[in-house]
Amino acid sequence: MSSTRRLSPFRVGLAVVVTAAVAVGGYAGFDRWQSAHAADAQQSWFAAYTDVTATPTFAFEDVKSAKGRDVMLSFVVADHDAACTPTWGSAYSLQGASDSLDLDRRIARLEQQKGEVGVSFGGLANDELATTCTSASDLVGAYRTVVQRYDVSTVDFDVEGDDLTNHAAGKRRAAAVKQLQDERRAAGHPLAVWLTLPAAPGGLTSDGTTAVAQFLKAGVDLAGVNAMTMDYGQSKGSSQSMYSASVQTLQEVQRQLGILYTRSGTPLGDRTLWHKIGATPMIGQNDEQDEVFSLADATKLNAWARERGLGRMSMWSLNRDTTCGSNYVNLSTVSNSCSGVDQGGVLFADVLGKGFTGGIVAAASDVTKAEPSATVQPTDDPKTSPYPVWSADASYLEGTKIVWHHNVYEAKWWTSGDLPDDPVLSAYETPWQLIGPVLQGEKPVQQVTLPKGTYPSWSGTKQYDTGARVLFDGVPYQAKWWNTGDSPEASTSDPDGSPWVKLKDSEIKQILSDLQQ
CATH class of the missing domain: 3.20.20.80 (Glycosidases)
Incomplete structure (x- = not known):
């Protein structure tokens, strides 16, 4: 701040993960x-x-x-x-x-x-x-x-x-x-x-x-x-x-x-x-x-x-x-x-x-002291979580949403083993973006699917070229390279090694919209 203040430099900022809410019990x-x-x-x-x-x-x-x-x-x-x-x-x-x-x-x-x-x-x-x-x-x-x-x-x-x-x-x-x-x-x-x-x-x-x-x-x-x-x-x-x-x-x-x-x-x-x-x-x-x-x-x-x-x-x-x-x-x-x-x-x-009634004068009693920890993390219940509960063993593609400690996070890029609420100082240090808390009364979000016949159903004996699309339990997948016998279901646990990638929900919704026109 200055009376001759120059234009401030470019400040890039993204909101990043917020410390998880403390459980009511013990707080x-x-x-x-x-x-x-x-x-x-x-x-x-x-x-x-x-x-x-x-x-x-x-x-x-x-x-x-x-x-x-x-x-x-x-x-x-x-x-x-x-x-x-x-x-x-x-x-x-x-x-x-x-x-x-x-x-x-x-x-x-x-x-x-x-x-x-x-x-x-x-x-x-x-x-x-x-x-x-x-x-x-x-x-x-x-x-x-x-x-x-x-x-x-x-x-x-x-x-x-x-x-x-x-x-x-x-x-x-x-x-x-x-x-x-x-x-x-x-x-x-x-x-x-x-x-x-x-x-x-x-x-x-x-x-x-x-x-x-x-x-x-x-x-x-x-x-x-x-x-x-x-x-x-x-x-x-x-x-x-x-x-x-x-x-x-x-x-x-x-x-x-x-x-x-x-x-x-x-x-x-x-x-x-x-x-x-x-x-x-x-x-x-x-x-x-x-x-x-x-x-x-x-x-x-x-x-x-x-x-x-x-x-x-x-x-x-x-x-x-x-x-x-x-x-x-x-x-x-x-x-x-x-x-x-x-x-x-x-x-x-x-x-x-308004309402700031204290004075600028410091008091001798204002000494910072460590305080008791209130870190009692809540347990996530898959039955009341809108998205899958995060697992250290799973891999997550960009755009995947999960639940951890009663908060919903979205993957900014492919990730595996990175804690969603890891206390990092800056956004670039974490692959997770906090979306917000799990709301009262929420249930698991149903996977968006496409009608039968939109794309061929996947077959374990058929050969697929790069770019081919199939349905697996109504969910559309696209081939990243030529393959045969590789189940699209495996893409969830091994997104890098699988030849299949699930279409994003936004893409699926757009396809549904096109079909309805």
Whole structure:
């Protein structure tokens, strides 16, 4: 996120498998424990980003509404000429921002109105400190200087672009944040740490999951991962709303975060994971011209986020939370000082912040602890499953649907022995696509068949050329190569070795439709 934000790169995303639902039996006690545990945690909060160095200067201290009272100041980055020196947007030193922008005085005025600030490091337009500062002690010192000067208890690392792909910098960043967090906690000043990362309907990129894993491996106690629900590009369906794309994105990020915590040795329950998820839409016109996050999208996202228990809601940006004036003609071009949509006097901050009653200030009790496992997988009953129950010994062709742990999956390519709900981070790691849960009252789906005589019935003594079609118990098959004596039935257990392939259900339905005309 940046006032000089470039068009986001192509983000390819596919929703992938979601962790299977937990059986009712054995879950109730855990659910009560987790509810009590969640009640002790910091309440969910809303704080909009504000670009400190944007022109014209935005008066964040002139609070328009209670929901705009907590602010995430952005962005602290490295000085172009002094790699380990923190600056505001590379344009002002910390003291320079105080002298030229009255930043310190304006923060004090906001605090007089019971507002609080956090500080965000990074953004897209400049170098995050860890990218240029290779001295471990100097990097810790740079972060410490900012935290102490503004006396903040919540920091945010907006890592994207080149900063995100630089894994060496990521490792330095994680180590420095760990040291600073330990220092602050030991001194009685808790420090909440958020990672803000690019995301799409397929979740975090591999660089994004690496960044989270680096923080967890270094021992950083993450308050959470804040997903940039914006600028989806081709990863969003052409008819998909910004609200729908955002929900899909957040669901996938939450699933990925659960895997990352489990791999780090700190398994967490579903509710705690949701509390560690934040959402940051770009209000109004996004950098992608065809993407507009409307007030209607904001209303629905807020309701969904509160129902799920997201720990944080933000937006880019407070500077833009107003209708553009009549002199701003091209609304499809992003403005730093207005949203590009007619807000009718309504503030996005009020809509997105509704119900987020907590404060941005961290609490000493906010320490992440491993939680009891609730992994009690349900047993699938073939009599109530719409498709065959998955078997490790069977082979499945592309397009085959199966049931596993009360969910329906479809094979994206030929597969054998691959668990449908294997906890993978990215879509390309699994041959299975989650379709959805088995519905109450479902029965096995009857195989679609063709009328007798549509194709010749298979015969064990007849020779078949490539492309020949036959019926076997009413099911149509097509020969992949010349054969004789090979039963089409064997294609289910040995799809590679069998000369026969069953026609897809869509093809069979089309044949039936043609026959009826």
